[in-house]
Amino acid sequence: MRTRADIExxxxxxxxxxxxxxxxxxxxxELLEQWRDDGTPFLVLTNNSIFTPRDLSARLRSSGLVVPEESIWTSALATADFLASQKPSGTAFVIGEAGLTTALHEAGFIMTETSPDYVVVGETRNYSFEAITKAIRFIGAGSRFIATNPDATGPSTQGVLPATxxxxxxxxxxTGKEPYVVGKPNPMMFRSALNRIGAHSENTGMIGDRMDTDVVAGxxxxxxxxxxLTGISDTAEIERYPFRPDEILGSVADLIREEPRESDSPDTQPSLGL
Structure with a gap:
């Protein structure tokens, strides 16, 4: 069976x-530093589609975490990657912010309000009744419906907010039409992330705090x-599901490799007291 030792x-x-x-x-x-020092390929994943990887890298750095922008994979990037594979140089009407529009532009998509191929809904702090009405009319007229992620609410310092x-x-x-959802728990987001770093599922691990998205998609x-157990799921939550992760840890601190002490080195000879 595969163990943590097999993960590259x-x-x-x-x-x-x-x-x-x-x-x-x-x-x-410390874990991020260990990965960088070891040259371990990694990606930080988020269903948040508001921010670009550059924005998120800066936000993490302000929190004391060093994550290069190329090591961040958002639901917006995964959505753009998926749509570019479906219809290169397509058109889209977008409800979302810079993270999503930038990803779609860089994937070769054109933003339009004239018979778009897709209506793409992502997270935003400025949902507009006018924009939602346009989306409903475009989908009714035949545009395909895409959502970056299924999260119904998001956090804020004042409490929960309606989300994508x-x-x-x-x-x-x-409209009577369900969206195709690209982000977690769709394993497609993980597969596109694997492609991004040239990894294979057999030697890749996924760390998450939610049974219903991270673990099931992994x-x-x-x-x-x-x-x-530092986020959403606790031991009681785990029991609600018919599946189990390979490992349950208190936090990412439990993944840090302990460096051998000098006294543990096989080359160290015991003192003879002479």
Whole structure:
């Protein structure tokens, strides 16, 4: 059976695994440093489609975590990657922010309000009734419906906020059309991440804090799954599901490799007291 010793590449969730409300989780900085020092390929994954990888890299750095922008994979990037494979140089009407529009532009898509090939819904803090109405009309006229992720709510310092899944549900109710959701728990997001770093599922691990997204998608993508208890899921939550991660750890600190002490070295000879 595959064990942690077989893992050569890592995918990890961000919120609840590396940070919690902009505060780094103990052990996260050290684990990231270990991966960089070892040359271990890794990607930090997030369903958040608001920010570009450059934005997220800067936000993590301000929290004390060093993650290069090329080591961040968002649901917006996964969505752009998927759409470019489906219809190169296609057109889209987008409800979302810079993270999503930038990813689609860089994938060769054109933003339009004239018979778009796709309506793409992502997360935004400025949902507009006018934009939602346009999306409903475009989908009714034949545009294909895509959502970056299924999350119904998102966190804020004031409490929960409606997120992509909530807005997608409104559009579904009005059109009768369900979106194709690219982000977690769709294992497609993990497969596109694997392609990004040239990794294979057989030697890649996934670290997450949610059974219903990170773990189930990791299992379906054929990855070694690690659940940490610093985010959403706790031991009671785990029992609700018919599947199990390969490992359950208190935090990412438990993944840090301990360096051998000098006294543990086989080359160290005991003193003879002479």
């Amino acid at each position: 590449c890592w995918l990890t969730d961000m919120d609840g695994v590396l940070v919690h409300e902009n505060t780094p989780i103990p052990g996260a900085a 899944g909530a807005i997608s549900a409104l559009i579904t109710k009005a 299992i379906e993508a054929g990855l070694h799954t690690v659940l940490v």
